[in-house]
Amino acid sequence: MFNGEELSKIKQNRESWEEKVLNKSLAKAPESKQEFKSVSGAVVNRLYTPEDIADIDYETEIGYPGQYPFTRGYQPTMYRGKPWTMRMYAGFATAEESNERYKYLVSQGSTGLSVAFDLPTQIGYDSDHALAQGEVGKVGVAIDSLKDMEILFNGIPLDKVSTSMTINAPAAVLLAMYIAVAEKQGVPADQLRGTIQNDILKEYIARGTYIYPTEPSMRLITNIFEYCSKEVPKWNTISISGYHIREAGSTAAQEVGFTLADGIAYVEAAINAGLDVDTFAPRLSFFFNSHNDLFEEVAKFRAARRLWAKIMKDRFKAKSEKSMMLKFHTQTAGCTLTAQQPDNNIIRVAMQALAAVLGGTQSLHTNSRDEALALPTTESVTIALRTQQILASETGVTNTVDPLAGSYFIEAKTKEIEEKALEYITKIDELGGAARAIDLGYIQKEISDSAFNYQMEIESLERIVVGVNKYKVEEGSPKGLLRVDPIVAEMQKKKISEVKTSRSNEAVQEKLSNLRKACQGTENVMPHILDAVKEYATLGEICDVMREVFGEYEQAVLL
Template sequence: MFEKEKLSQLKASRENWEEKVLNKSLSKGPESKSEFKTGSGDKIERLYTPEDVADIDYEAEIGYPGQYPFTRGYQPTMYRGKNWTMRMYAGFATAEESNERYKYLVNQGSTGLSVAFDLPTQIGYDSDHSLAQGEVGKVGVPIDTLKDMEILFDGIPLDKVSTSMTINAPAAVLLAMYIAVAEKQGVSADKLRGTIQNDILKEYIARGTYIFPTEPSMRLITNIFEYCSKDVPKWNTISISGYHIREAGSTAAQEVGFTLADGIAYVEAAINAGLDVDTFAPRLSFFFNAHNDLLEEVAKFRAARRLWAKIMKERFGAKNEKSMMLKFHTQTAGCTLTAQQPDNNIIRVAMQALAAVLGGTQSLHTNSRDEALALPTQDSVTIALRTQQIIASETGVTNTVDPLAGSYYIEAKTKEIEDKAMEYINKIDEVGGAPKAIDLGYIQKEITDSAYQYQMEIESLDRIVVGVNKYQVEEGAPQGLLKVDPIVGEMQKKKIDDVKAMRNNEAVKEKLEALRKACEGTDNVMPFILAAVKEYASLGEICGVMREVFGEYEQAVLL
């Protein structure tokens, strides 16, 4: 970016500054720390100058928005043309109550819905299963049959909204239910817009709501890719998630490296299943965390976008530019929320949301101040939504594209994260790819080590968390938290009984048997799941068939 002669002059002037200005200042008083680090623990230099970006080729590595390698964003005008989708993650108690919350959020200006499912739903059990006891409706909405999905989206026209569903192992079933509800509304599948998370590899790595072993899980994912490319073309068929990897304790570079390694595995699986890369890759999307270190996070998003573009073009030979575009949703960091002084979380979330916007996110969810204690109340979720609206309407950061580009620090940090992430991808390639690295426990161990280091820094006061290890105050018991009535579990059991009493049970049996045969063979299972869903077969019944055919995954033991 700079001529050698000019860099030589800059080096001399910097050395002169250090000798005559900096050293004089340091002689009067030292800096507050012996070493400054990013949120990920990487060293931060005192000053960044053109010397730190001398090796960066502007056009090849930074370039222009809407143009390869998309470092500055995948849209030429970014937020000057359209703001990001403002999604508020919601779902609790019953489908009826969750439906009310969705309608409230839409009325308050939310531009997309994001469905949280309860734990039994996430692992493919109906609410009347013994393992579901005490968990129904607690961390999301329970969806047992198509009837629940009909209630959940009652009065919400599915051709008018974009819906994100945070579901992984049983993603095919919930997507089928969504398609069936749309049909009942008179909306054809080709009009539907939204995303299913559908990222099982990160469940093995960081989250744990898996059901099936890796091979059949990958088959289900590629079946969805194939089905949607033909029948639901506007749907994002996977949201490859670094969010939970970061929540488990990874660094920023690990979040990028491990997430893109998972993305590589999905692309390879789809190609091996006979799909053309440019057929399915444009509908891939990603999901990242927005952590506390604002500038590091901005650089992280830019690095991820650039690295994915290079991977898709150079490794997979993608020809369609849309196949090279890393489109991503961001959620503010749940792991940074504190139960102590919960109002402080409003400020944390605002800074994290700002990082996501400065980094060029396409969609954003802001956590609520009370989520370290309970599911968010209506008041707290309103503040979280208003945070996004204020950033969009009042701060001015949307007025120009990629406003931090050209910062010596931002560009140097973007390159550093890209290089470190690529090192992790290369290591994962060496052991045989992401599924193999997961089975070996390599990725899990790297994250565990980083999480341990982070916690040690908090306990030693090397890392300050306001209200937790510094600036504490006496606090009373929290008031006004949202509580899910335990009777919800019994209500769901009755709903299941009522559905089974009204449905055609012979037809359900027939559709489940057809699904079993499809699972045992090589057919795409999506049409068979959709057929079973339309007969009101339950989530647990459908997943039960697949459990019998595919088996269940056993997590690797880390030594």
Template sequence: MLNNEELSKIKTARENWEEKVLNKTLEKSPESKEEFRSVSGATVERLYTPEDVAEIDYVEEIGYPGQYPFTRGCQPTMYRGKNWTMRMYAGFATAEESNERYKYLVSQGSTGLSVAFDLPTQIGYDSDHSLAQGEVGKVGVAIDSLKDMEILFDGIPLDKVSTSMTINAPAAVLLAMYIAVGEKQGVSADKLRGTIQNDILKEYIARGTYIFPTEPSMRLITNIFEYCSKEVPKWNTISISGYHIREAGSTAAQEVGFTLADGIAYVEAAIKAGLDVDTFAPRLSFFFNSHNDLFEEVAKFRAARRLWAKIMKERFHAKSEKSMMLKFHTQTAGCTLTAQQPDNNIIRVAMQALAAVLGGTQSLHTNSRDEALALPTTDSVTIALRTQQIIASETGVTNTIDPLAGSYFIEAKTKEIEDKAMEYISKIDDLGGAARAIDLGYIQKEISDSAYKYQMEIESLDRIVVGVNKYQVKEESPKGLLRVDPIVGEMQTKKIHDVKSARNNDAVKSRLEALRTACQGTENVMPYILDAVREYATLGEICQVMRDVFGEYEQAVLL
């Protein structure tokens, strides 16, 4: 950004400062560590100067918000025009209880809903299945049929809210249920706004709630892309997730590299299925983690935006700038929350949320202080929401766009993360793409190695976690935690029985057979899933048809 004469002058001044000022200070008072590192283990230099950003071209690599390469944000005015969506993630027990929580959050100023589903729902089993015992409603809401979805959104007009659903393997089924609820409310599919996670590759990598093998899973995803591009045009058809990759222990650069590699795989699959890139790419969205290292996280978000823009333009030859925008949701880092001194989590979450905002997120969920112990209480989730509202209303950080841009440190770290992430993408390309790299266990092993290193740093006290390995206090057992009543499983089982007794079972059988035939062929399965949902076929029944045809995925064993 500076000419050679100016850089030479800066270099001379730095060397003079080091010799006459810095070295004398270090002789009297050495620094506390031999080497300072970020949360991800990257070296952090003592001082950053224009020398560290000398190779960066401002116009080409930093630029302006709302313009390629989008380093400074997707929108020209960012938060001066509209705050990020405060999308609080919630769901537990029954649809009735979760509906109450959603209405409460909306009344308190939440501007978007985000649905957490229980484990049986996530892996395509009804609540009365033997494998669902003890898990119904525990980590999210149980959804077995359209009846549950109707209750979940009772009194919540779907043409007025934006809804995100954290669902992957059975994403097509839950999306169909949402569309059907909209129909019952008189809201046509073209007016629905929201996102389904629908990111199966990261399930194979880091999370484990997969059902079907890679190929049919990618087919389901591209079927959703195609269907929504025509029928549900305002819907974000995938949220390509780095969040769970980071939760599993990756570094910041790995989170970007592996997530964008997954994104590349989805784009390639859609193009192979005959879709034009500019038809579906504008509805792709991403989901990132905001970890503890504030400056590294800001740089990570900026690097991800710039790198994705380049990939879409140079690799896939997208013509629309909307196809090049990396729009993302952020959640604060659940893996950093501690059961010890849980009130400390309020401060952690505030710093992580600040990083997400400074990094230009489009929507944000803030974790609650008690989530290391249980699902959040109403009081805890209120504090989490107020954290976002205080950042938006009181701190002044939304007054100007990308306020840390131009910082020698931030720009240098942005470039460093971008370059390292691109190295991972190139390695994955050499292995044959993300799906092949997953089958070989490469991505999983990289994350595992990083997680092990991080944990060893905590155990050796090279990394301090307040209240865990330093500054401990004696604590009483926590009180007032939210517990899901085990009777929820029985209630859901009765609800399923009632639905099956009241529905037209001949029609259900016919719709499921039509779905089976579609799965065996090459048609888009979304219309057939929607037809089955409308007749109150259950999630488990629909997923079992697909299990019968597609089979189930078996995870690679890492050696």
């Protein structure tokens, strides 16, 4: 960005400034003895100058928004046309209660729905299963059959909203239910817009809601790619998630490196299944965390976009620029929320949301102040939504594209994260790819070590968490928290019983038998899952057929 003569002059002037100005200032008022580091532990220099970005070429590395390598965003005008999608993540207890929350959020200006499922649903068990006891409706909505999905979206026109569903191992089943509900509303599948997370590799790495072994899980994912490319073309078939990797304790560079390594594995699996990269890659999406370090996070998002564009163009020879675009949803960092002084979380979330917007996110969920204690109340989720609306309407952040571009610090940090992430990807390639690196426990160990270091910094007071290890106050027991009534489980069991009584069990068994045969062979299983869903086969029944054929995954033991 600067020629040799200019850089030489800048270096001379910097050295002169250090000698004549800086050293005198430090003699009078020394800096803190602490080491200045980012949240991820990367050293932050006192000052950044053109010397730090001397090897960055503007045209090829930064460029223009809406153009390769998309460092500055994948849309030419970004938020000047319309702001990001305000997609609030919600779901609890029964489908009826969650439906009320969705309608409330839409009425208050939310522009996209994001469904949280309870733990039994996430691991493919019906609410009446013994392993579901005590967990029904607790961390999301319980969905046992098409009947629940019909209730969940009652009165919500699926041709007018974009819906994201955080579901992984049983993603094919929940997507089939959504398609079936839309059909009942008269909305054809090719008009549906939304995303299923469908990212099983990060479940093995960081989250744990897996069911099947690696190989059949990857088959299910590529089956969804193939099916949706023909039948549901506007649907994002996967949300490759760094969010949970960061929540587990990774650094920013690890979040980018491990997430894109997972993305590489999915692209390779789809190509090996016979799909052309430019037919499915434009519908890939990503999901990132927005943590506390404002500038590091902005740089992280820019680095991820640039690195993915290079991977798709150079490694996979994608011809369409749409295949090279890293489109992503962001959620503010749940791991930073504190049970102590929960109102402080409002400020944390606002700063994290600002980082996501300055980094060019396409959609955003802002966490609620009380989520370290319980599911968010209506009041808390309203504040979280208003945070986004104030950012979009009152702060001026939508006025220009990539406003921090050209900052010596931001550009140097973007390059630093990109290079470190690429080092992780290279190491994973050497181990045989993401799935093999997971089986070996490499990725889990790297995250575990980072999480340990972060916690040690908090406990040693090297890292301050306001209200936790400094600026503490005496607090009473929290009040007004949202609690899920235990009766929800009994209500769900009753619904399942009613569904099984009213449906044609003979038809269900026929469809499940067809699904079993498809699983045992090589054909795409999505049409058979959809057929079973339409006959009101339950989630657990469908997943049990696949458990029977595919088996279950056993996690690697870290040494």
